[in-house]
Amino acid sequence: MTPILPPLRLGVNVDHVATVRNARGGTMPDPVRAAQLAAAAGADGITAHLREDRRHIRDSDMKRLRDVLQIPLNFEMAATEEMVALAIEIKPHASCLVPERREERTTEGGLDVIGGGIDLARKVERLSHNGIRVSLFIAPDADQIARAADIGAAVVELHTGAWCEFIAHGEHEAAEAEFNRLVASARLATELGLEVHAGHGLDFATAARISELSEVRELNIGHFLIGEAIFGGLEAAIREMRKAMARGRALCSKVA
Numbered sequence: 344m345t346p347i348l349p350p351l352r353l354g355v356n357v358d359h360v361a362t363v364r365n366a367r368g369g370t371m372p373d374p375v376r377a378a379q380l381a382a383a384a385g386a387d388g389i390t391a392h393l394r395e396d397r398r399h400i401r402d403s404d405m406k407r408l409r410d411v412l413q414i415p416l417n418f419e420m421a422a423t424e425e426m427v428a429l430a431i432e433i434k435p436h437a438s439c440l441v442p443e444r445r446e447e448r449t450t451e452g453g454l455d456v457i458g459g460g461i462d463l464a465r466k467v468e469r470l471s472h473n474g475i476r477v478s479l480f481i482a483p484d485a486d487q488i489a490r491a492a493d494i495g496a497a498v499v500e501l502h503t504g505a506w507c508e509f510i511a512h513g514e515h516e517a518a519e520a521e522f523n524r525l526v527a528s529a530r531l532a533t534e535l536g537l538e539v540h541a542g543h544g545l546d547f548a549t550a551a552r553i554s555e556l557s558e559v560r561e562l563n564i565g566h567f568l569i570g571e572a573i574f575g576g577l578e579a580a581i582r583e584m585r586k587a588m589a590r591g592r593a594l595c596s597k598v599a
């Protein structure tokens with residue numbers, strides 16, 4: 344009998360299509376066209392991060408994504424008044440609150456849910472009250488996860504960036520220690536009633552490994568897929584990613 348594996352969605356992040364567009368100004372390549380292609384190639388959702396400095400995705404991109412997509416839109420954003428108001432106007436399927444630092448090259452750490460205090464809790468409540476599923480992008484840390492559950496988030500997205508960096512630099516022990524933190528965090532979050540997503544810096548190999556965790560229900564992947572698309576096309580990159588995820592998922596009973 345074929346075992347029934349827990350579902351695992353792929354969200355494709357199209358930020359870096361906008362990065363290339365913005366390098367020249369103008370309208371090409373269009374991240375919305377990439378999102379439509381990703382959907383046709385089997386993405387379950389589209390993620391886009393509207394940074395405060397608009398370095399890649401712009402307000403008009405978010406609105407066009409909302410208008411044309413038939414699959415869920417995950418609006419990544421800093422937990423600021425401006426972004427909360429925009430999300431409430433645009434009404435994406437989900438908002439993923441992320442920490443943001445103007446000088447960083449990419450999102451460096453997880454959101455400090457504890458430090459966010461009552462102000463963050465109120466923003467989560469406002470977004471949820473407006474029908475937006477709220478996700479918090481956090482490091483694999485038990486206290487942050489507990490607080491995410493306390494303030495009523497529906498989802499936590501575990502930051503896989505540190506783990507992927509350790510692997511990329513051949514730091515095997517540190518990578519395994521970080522992976523074990525991801526495993527423990529995914530389990531705790533599930534016990535606390537949170538849906539678990541994961542993302543940042545994933546490639547075929549790391550996506551396959553994280554897919555082994557039965558608690559993880561969605562991966563959000565952008566930079567690597569857009570890079571691979573240069574060589575073989577976006578559709579092929581997404582199909583290969585889905586295969587990698589399925590390979591990992593097939594092993595998930597071993598770690599569940």
Ligand SMILES: CC(=O)[C@@H](O)[C@H](O)COP(=O)(O)O
Nearest residue numbers: 358392419441448449450543
């Ligand atoms: C929150 C996250 O991990 C990614 O979506 C990332 O923010 C992509 O955009 P940047 O590379 O601009 O950080």
Ligand SMILES: NCC(=O)COP(=O)(O)O
Nearest residue numbers: 356542543544563565566
């Ligand atoms: N939230 C993570 C994400 O959307 C994609 O991150 P990356 O694959 O571009 O590093």
